[in-house]
Amino acid sequence: MRTLYHLPLSPYCRKIRLVLGEKRLPFESVVERVWEERPEFYAMNPAGEVPVLVEDNGLVVPDSSVICEYLEEAYSDTPLLGRTLAERVEVRRLVAWFDQRFARDVSRRFIGERVMKRISGRGNPDGTVLREGYAAMKPHLKYINFLAENRNWLAGNFLSLADFTAAAHLSSLDFIGDIDWSKAPAVRDWYARMKSRPCFRPLLGDRVSGITPPDYYANLDF
Amino acid sequence: MRTLYHLPLSPYCRKIRLVLGEKRLPFESVVERVWEERPEFYAMNPAGEVPVLVEDNGLVVPDSSVICEYLEEAYSDTPLLGRTLAERVEVRRLVAWFDQRFARDVSRRFIGERVMKRISGRGNPDGTVLREGYAAMKPHLKYINFLAENRNWLAGNFLSLADFTAAAHLSSLDFIGDIDWSKAPAVRDWYARMKSRPCFRPLLGDRVSGITPPDYYANLDF
Structure with a gap:
């Protein structure tokens, strides 16, 4: 299952939750307490920050701006960046x-x-x-x-x-x-x-x- | 002529100069002393920051990340973001x-x-x-x-x-x-x-x- 590591009140994480919802991409969400600096999380994202999206195929996508550009390219049915x-x-x-x-x-x-x-x-x-x-x-x-x-x-x-x-x-x-x-x-x-x-x-x-x-x-x- | 408003030692402006050069897109560069808060510059970019790229057709593109995504879409001959x-x-x-x-x-x-x-x-x-x-x-x-x-x-x-x-x-x-x-x-x-x-x-x-x-x-x- 697609997984989003996030914090509920992070605006950057909320944006990804909204975009995934708008594009109708189901996902499981996991709260990541970033201040605990979990080594497994740093191995996924050396920046140690949420949001991080992990796709079913194992692709790890960190950073809200990177995730948004990725989602726009990978799932173009509901375009959110405009046409021209x-x-x-x-x-x-x-x-x-x-x-x-x-x-x-x-x-x-x-x-x-x-x-x-x-x-x-x-x-x-x-x-x-x-x-x-x-x-x-x-x-x-x-x-x-x-x-x-x-x-x-x-x-x-x-x-x-x-x-x-x-x-x-x-x-x-x-x-x-x-x-x-x-x-x-x-x-x-x-x-x-x-x-x-x-x-x-x-x-x-x-x-x-x-x-x-x-x-x-x-x-x-x- | 395509114009880049910039500051010589801003890393964000330098990146755009490099990318324009790499894509062989000629441009004129204008040093913008952002701390002088020139009203004409704010009218182009309400954020008041460099870099700002102005295309021949009048399109104003502010912010280095926005400019890079724009250049990649508008001039795809020398792709700089990878394929997959x-x-x-x-x-x-x-x-x-x-x-x-x-x-x-x-x-x-x-x-x-x-x-x-x-x-x-x-x-x-x-x-x-x-x-x-x-x-x-x-x-x-x-x-x-x-x-x-x-x-x-x-x-x-x-x-x-x-x-x-x-x-x-x-x-x-x-x-x-x-x-x-x-x-x-x-x-x-x-x-x-x-x-x-x-x-x-x-x-x-x-x-x-x-x-x-x-x-x-x-x-x-x-």
Whole structure:
């Protein structure tokens, strides 16, 4: 059985779960506590990070960006990168935007402080880092709101990997209750559409010891 | 004319210059002083970072990973990602390794302290950061040496984007004289092969105000 090594609140892992679901590729998921530095896991992925996908034929595919390009090439029935060169540039540009810039400014601060510290037993969240995260989130939500107001989906007229990447990051933050949706109504509407897709259901059922998501987290109407 | 907005010592920009050269795609290069936050540049790339490639037809392609995937799709005559799915996974895995992990551990420390601070007038290098960089470089050189000893090229039997990515990072560090090549003989031999490729020539002629590369930087025999 195809296996995904992951952490439930990692945006990068959530993206792969969404993409596998959207492409209707069945998989078994295994939670990998990366901070325990399991030698067998390092043998599979010297980077020691999740997500790692292992195919039935034994092919090991690490790193969310590598996995997405791989899945797009190996299972092209549900294309998520667009058709034309220009479309594919815009999809990949936004994927890089969320996975690098949004991650650095926002996700890493909240997930690092509120989730990773708790589950790996490294103390309490640092208020300064969280305040920096809230400040950085405002212009980001404004930009996503601009995209959602002016396009059917974030990268254009078609559902793409840009939507799944953004939704993966926002869903992790939503789990820990750190998004003020009232400030970005178009993002909220777009995210409600994303949440209602079948591939999203497993994410909405996630349970993480010691962290209780807000009531609206799994509510399809918010 | 195809135009690349770049900074001479950015490993990400150097990679694109190498790939354009290897694919024999002529281009004009424009140095973009990103810290000046030129509005016209932000209009092209909201991330405000180099590299940005602008094609003759007006298509704007930002971000080195997006540019590489684009060039591979648009100009497939000189494929740099491998043929089989497994080859492409290994190439992209190593590209991500260098652009994320090696960059975070090593390149960013040296380029940030020795280059960016100088050219943007932000003071002197921080010795602590440089020492962290030297310490982090050792296991990285060991890993690249292991790859170079056991494979013809870093990702396998074929020259690939993994080689150009690694060479781009190492060439930036070599320019500022921060690599002890004697510790990694197989890396040195592999890098000499990379340096002798025609696409490398423009990089070896780079001049950066206030920074003088060591004599061996542009020497094809080291």
